[in-house]
Amino acid sequence: MMKWIPVALALTLSACGSGPKTAYYQLPTVTPSTAVSSSTLARPLWVERVTVPDYLAGSGVVYQSNDVQYVIATNNQWASPLDQQLQQTLVSNLSATLPQVLISSTPLGQQHDTLKVDVSGFxxxxxxxxxxxxxxxxxxxxxxxxxxxxxxxxxxxxxxxxLVRTLAAGWQQVADQVANAMIANGK
Structure with missing residues (x-):
């Protein structure tokens, strides 16, 4: 019986010594304030790409700790690549805001509009x-x-x-800007 005490103690200590658990985040879709309907907005929209800089392209959620320093989290990570999440969420947010427009992350035939987004901060x-x-x-x-x-x-x-919920609300504001521009320019 005494032989097992060191083994049990080692197992207990190793279980206690494990580091913090990794959390994974997915951007939620934020419900738009209002859906816009207009018969003039019938042309499909291809959200071609959303690009992010290298410091955002990794799996860690980013936090700016002072005016010049950024920290990339090791235990708080994106569940899927951020550029993909941003594109998928943008398609979803625009589809909810402009329900009469076919919006996709893939090309939609010969006649479509195209949206490209370059994100510099998120x-x-x-x-x-x-x-x-x-x-x-x-x-x-x-x-x-x-x-x-x-x-x-x-x-x-x-x-x-x-932070992730607030970032999603900011991304919804970008979708609203795009939707308003589409309406203003008679998409």
């Missing part, structure tokens, strides 16, 4: 804000419409859960 910040920044380009009937965006929303709570 992270938490030391002052308690979530930052969503970059620019989007909408191609409609051979014309290009380009719009930068910089959104800094205050987090309501502390922690990564609240």
């Amino acid at each position: 992270h938490g910040r030391y002052d308690g804000h979530a930052v969503v920044s970059g620019e989007w380009v909408l191609e409609h009937n051979g014309e290009l419409f380009k719009q930068p965006f910089v959104i800094a929303l205050p987090q309501k709570d502390d922690g990564y859960d609240a």
Whole structure:
């Protein structure tokens, strides 16, 4: 019986010594404030790509700890690549806002508009804000419409859960900007 005490003690200590568990995050789809309906918005939209810089392309959620330093979390990670999540969520958010428009992440035949989004910031910040920044380009009937965006929303709570929810709300604002531009330009 005494032979097993060291083994049991070693197993107990190794179980206690394991590091923090890794949490995985998926962007939620935020319900738009209003859906827009218009018979003039019938042309399909291809969300061609959403690009992110290298520091956001990894699996860790990013937090800016001061004016020059960024920390990439090791235990708080994206469940799937961030660029894919951003594209899928953008398609979903735009589809909810513009229900009469066919919006897809794949090409839709010969006649479609194209949206490209370059994200430069998608992270938490030391002052308690979530930052969503970059620019989007909408191609409609051979014309290009380009719009930068910089959104800094205050987090309501502390922690990564609240950060991801706030980032999703900022991403919904980008979808709203795109939808409004499509309507204004007579998509």
